[in-house]
Amino acid sequence: MAALIAGEFRKLLSTRLWLWLLLAALGVTALYATLDIAFANTPGTFTLPLTTPQGQRTLLAVGAGGSPLVAVLAAVGVTGEYRHRTVTMTFLATPHRGRVVVAKLAAYAMSGAAFALACFAAAATIALPWLATKHIPLTVGVSGVIATFAGVIAAVAAFGLIGVGLGALLHDQVATVVAMLIYLFVIEHVLTSISALNSWTQYLPGQAQEALIGSTLANQPLLHPWQGGLVLAGYALIAATGGVLLTAHRDIT
Amino acid sequence: MVTTPAAEDAGRIEVRDLCKSFGSVRAVDRLNFTVEPGGVTGFLGPNGAGKTTTLRMLLGLVTPDSGQATIGGCSYRQLRGPNGTVGAALDATGFHPARSGRSHLRVYCTVNRYSLARADEVLDVVGLADAADRAVGGYSLGMRQRLALAAALLGDPQVLILDEPGNGLDPEGIAWLRRLLRDLASAGRTVLVSSHVLFEVQQLVDRVVIIHNGQCVREGSLADLVDVDGPVVTVRTSQVDDLRTALLRSGIPDGRIGQPGSGRLSIIGADPEQVGRLAHAEHIPVFWLATEDSDLEQAFFALTSQPDKRTTAVPSGR
Secondary structure, eight states, X not given: OHHHHHHHHHHHHTSSHHXXXXXXXXXXXXXXXXXXXXXXXXXXXXXXXXXXXHHHXXXXXXXXXXXXXXXXXXXXXXHHHHHXXXXXXXXXXXXXXXXXXXXXXXXXXXXXXXXXXXHXXXXXXXXXXXXXXXXXXXXXXXXXXXXXXXXXXXXXXXXXHHHHHHHHHHOOHHHXXXXXXHIIIIIXXXXXXXXXXXXXXXXXXXXXXXXXXXXXXXXXXXXXXXXXXXHHHHHHHHHHHHHHHHHHHOOOX | XXXXXXXXXXXXXXXXXXXXXXXXXXXXXXXEEEEXXXXXXXXXXXXXXXXXXXXXXXXXXXXXXXXXXXXXXXXXGGOSSGXXXXXXXXXXXXXXXXXXXXXXXXXXXXXXXXXXXXXXXXXXXXXXXXXXXXXXXXXXXXXXXHHHHHHHHTTOOSEEEEESTTTTOOHHHHHHHHHHHHHHHHTTOEEEEEESOHHXXXXXXXXXXXXXXXXXXXXXXXXXXXXXXXXXXXXXXXXXXHHHHHHHHTTOOGGGEEOOSTTEEEEXXXXXXXXXXXXXXXXXXXXXXXXXXXXXXXXXHHHHSOOOGGGGGSOOOO
16 A cells, blocks of 8 residues: 555656645635735734734634645546546556555545645744734644644645545546535635524535634634534545545446 | 466466447457467457457456456456556556656556666667656657557566557557567467557467457467468348358358448358359349458458448348
């Protein structure tokens, strides 16, 4: 299995997509962090004041903002094999297809963790000096930083798993990527903006991520972090299991 | 190369009663054949005969409806480290366009725990060393064929399965491929090469398996196909089915009767006099009867040309 995972990393690193998506994830993180600090104390924003520990946790948690891009990277890693027909060679080398999907799950969960690490570092690099120049003391505390850090890593890794699972389920590259992006950036935002649905929408993947990373949004109820983690793990498990099962029986013609 | 009986068995390809349908199309229909090590076997048939589907079932990529396809007595999925036992080049399209030839091969070196230097060795063998660092998207079809072959050779396998490897190769490339496959076969390996163009593999193969409509119509040495079959007799008649029945009754095997067009029958290795007398005895009108010296292409064409369903609608001339 170690060799299969290493093979997945060799595939991933032998094209440039990971680099562009990492740059995009860092850009998104920087943007969110900047907006959060710039508008934190304006009336009418969703975020808490930056002086509070929860406000500071929410600021650091923008490191998870790249999770849709990790899901895209993972989905392309699976569907690209069908699009470019490299899946034939892949399954010739490893006829037990479930092992291929498991190796991809592991590789893209690790990639997600690496993206999260880079983005968390970027968020901290922007936030800490900026708060210092504004003379805002750090109230978040070590345990708050650690909880946010762990949540960001776990959440982005989970989106890597979801991307692999969905890619293995749908197979079509454009359909998978477009469906994921439309869902995460449009559909979920529309649903969560309807406050009557909030007791339901807190279980959606994006909201579960917000819960897991310890964001606090003034206009939304969120699950406890551990609940958010479980819900996100559940989505990842369903997508991954479906992907493994469907891949095992499909004819490669 | 050790050629103990065990090694011979390890390289034998056996296809038994293999069936596969896609929707209502019967792609492979109770197919049987065997491929022995130590030679190059041509797997021939027109486009749509079921060659690629058969190879993909042999390699565990497509699940048969029934029957078995085994390599050394094992199904592909039972093989341990399959790349080290069977090397396959199925199409010249299975590459990521942005990946270099070397990177492509190194992926499978890593997966199989081969040394990365093995990628450069096989690139040398197929003559792609100079293009190793270029993105495959810029390769010609011939270069992609060579890269697919390089990937098949990566594990130094006992069995080599190549689907239409001559596509996109220039005559020089074909000559090179012939030498390479000869060397591999003479070292005791099993080499199976599919093609829809007999001309392309005529110089390449020792034995042939010819399939048509998913069934084996001919299995034997290339020499048998050329020499023993004698002339091809082609008859034009209004009662194709009746003549076919009469020929079968007279002892000519089905595999030697082909239908090259509407209202025509071709019989390989037949005596023209016998065919004429038979038609006369059965009161079957014959409008035209011709004898041609059989060459390989004609024999192949006669065996694999599509029966034309419209012939059954021709009114009987009796």
